Amino acid sequence: MTANGVMTEPVVIAGLLRQQAALANFGTFAFSEPELGKILTEAARVCAECLRAPFAKICRYRREQKDLLIVAGCGWRAGVIGIVISKADESSTQGRAFVTGKPVILEDVSQNGSLTLPPFYAEHKIVSTADVLIKGKTGPWGVLEVDSADRHEFNEHDVVFLTGFANVVAEAVAMAERTAAMQGAIESMKHLIVEKDALLGERAGRERKVHELQMELSHLSRLNAMGQMTAAIAHELNQPLAAITNYIGVAKLSLEVKQIDSGAILRLKALIGKIQSQTLRAGSIIKNLKDVVEKRESCRFEVNIEDVVRDSLAMVLYDVTDSNIALNFEFDSAISKVMIDKVQIQQILINLIRNSVEAMHGTKERTLTLTTLPGDAGFANVMVRDTGPGVLPNIAQRLFLPFNTTKASGMGLGLMVCQTLAEANGGRIWHVEDKEKGTCFCLSLPLAQPHAGESHSAAG
Ligand SMILES: Nc1ncnc2c1ncn2[C@@H]1O[C@H](COP(=O)(O)OP(=O)(O)O)[C@@H](O)[C@H]1O
Ligand SMILES: [Mg+2]
Missing domain, CATH: 3.30.565.10 (Histidine kinase-like ATPase, C-terminal domain)
Known part of the structure; x- marks a missing residue:
């Protein structure tokens, strides 16, 4: 080990320990915070602090637009976060990390002629940048960048820390997306439950209607049965009544003679007997029909x-x-x-x-x-x-x-x-x-x- 190495070793170790502690703290925070925006902002803040840089930002890849949007960060003026985009290609520092998948460390961006940097870099007098990829479930998710207005030497420990940090951010993003998907599922489930309740209500209404109709029907069939019974009674009674009418007709004829002899009286007596038996029959018909109705x-x-x-x-x-x-x-x-x-x-x-x-x-x-x-x-x-x-x-x-x-x-x-x-x-x-x-x-x-x-x- 060089003399220089011996001298710097305690500082390096102290710095590494600080970074490890910050990473662990951030991990705890990220897995308890439901809002992805807050997680990303905190990630940028912690990264900048750990690497002693005043600026950091997180860019998210937008699949449809094929660009990188700055979604969180720290140190920047208003009008940068949520607004500035850059192409997802090698023309920007973050684009380069995104397409190559490798960390991109630039000690002096002005020395790199192939870059077209957005104006806010110049406004903040950015000199040094370090970019690492944030992985996603199905492909690269975005980029984590730390920026410095002084010439900043990002050493290999910084790069390892930044990469590890980006991996934790990637986990937090994946979890947030899972939570969002779950939330979406819960929402649609709630929707379904509301729909189901509405359908059940509708069904209860229909069942009530069916019940009402059944009541109506049984009422109608009772009426119908009564109607049948009435017709049956009329039908059955008609027979003895017709017989009685006949006998009375014959009896009247017998009485229309000038002199009623004993023979006529006997015939009348016989007719009255027949009328009596038909009357009794009519009575017993009523009784019997009553029996049918009462099921006795x-x-x-x-x-x-x-x-x-x-x-x-x-x-x-x-x-x-x-x-x-x-x-x-x-x-x-x-x-x-x-x-x-x-x-x-x-x-x-x-x-x-x-x-x-x-x-x-x-x-x-x-x-x-x-x-x-x-x-x-x-x-x-x-x-x-x-x-x-x-x-x-x-x-x-x-x-x-x-x-x-x-x-x-x-x-x-x-x-x-x-x-x-x-x-x-x-x-x-x-x-x-x-x-x-x-x-x-x-x-x-x-x-x-x-x-x-x-x-x-x-x-x-
Ligand atoms: N002896 C029979 N010969 C032919 N048809 C009969 C006879 N008995 C019953 N029927 C038929 O059955 C029907 C029903 O008889 P019934 O219940 O006694 O009612 P109704 O005599 O008032 O018509 C009669 O209309 C008739 O068509
Ligand atoms: Mg008949």
Whole structure:
């Protein structure tokens, strides 16, 4: 080591230690400061101070403009930072460091004729400059420059320090960019959340609307059901009322004779009896329809099925003026007792028989066949068959639905009521698709449980 070297060594070491401390402090500052502008300004200040130079600046490369803009610095007059640009080529000190990637140290810029320096260099009487590259993620980011108005000798330690400093600045820049990107992502996320909330609000509104519509719909269907029930009641009551009107007409005729003999009185008595039974029927229809609406259990007792069928037929034929119909009974003696609500089953049979009578109105051959026969285990079947034109194909699938009618004055409720009543009695009703002409409906009804000793007495 030279004498000179021995003398300067402590100074150099002290300077290096100072630079290391400054670098460490700057690192701490840079990683806790969110604002990139402040980080760069502090970087310029610390660099100038450590290298005992009055000026420093940081230039950022602008990809689109392909130039270097002074974005931070210290010591300069106003109008330099954020404004002055230089070409990103070898015509300027920073441009040269930028394109070569190597430190550019000039002890006297005036001695370098190939440089075109911006006027503020002259204004500040800049003599010496030191430039190092600041790296970026995808390429060079910019340049860190320290300037002196005196002739300044930047030694290799200074260059190492400056390069190390530029690397820390590069890290800080990368972090700031990451933070900015993250901030951007957070912002767009916030945006999305706001949008999502708006959409959810909209959806809640739509769901409310759907709920309202559903309420409306159930209200409408309740109204519709009520309407159907009202029509069914009118339809069913019309039958006994028509019969009563007929009887009263006949009774009036009987009273219009001059002398009422005992025979006429007997006939009147009979008519009044019939009127009474139709009135009772009307009453029981109302009661039964009420039962259908309220879904109450039917009042089921053991009854003889043959009696029920005969009674039902008799009730229809009372008010069927055109009774030019041949009757056919086929009762199976093996079955007799069924467990039913008699009035309800009569109601079904009356509806079926009346439909048959109506269907045979225009046909030549008019035969109504009423049959009882064993059905599925525990059931008896009752069949009502006619020789009419048969069920029209377009209505066959919808027979038991309300308001399906092919009749001018029909309501299309008879079969719906039949089905409701059959099911209320534990039975069912269906249309028998027959190869023969005419129509056949079958009603299945639960058999009454045989009593102890009954089969014995039947055998004996
Ligand atoms: N025995 C039958 N023969 C032919 N068609 C029938 C017969 N029974 C029912 N239908 C058809 O089913 C429709 C519905 O019958 P129903 O529910 O009793 O209502 P409505 O008698 O008021 O029309 C009738 O309009 C008719 O077209
Ligand atoms: Mg009918």
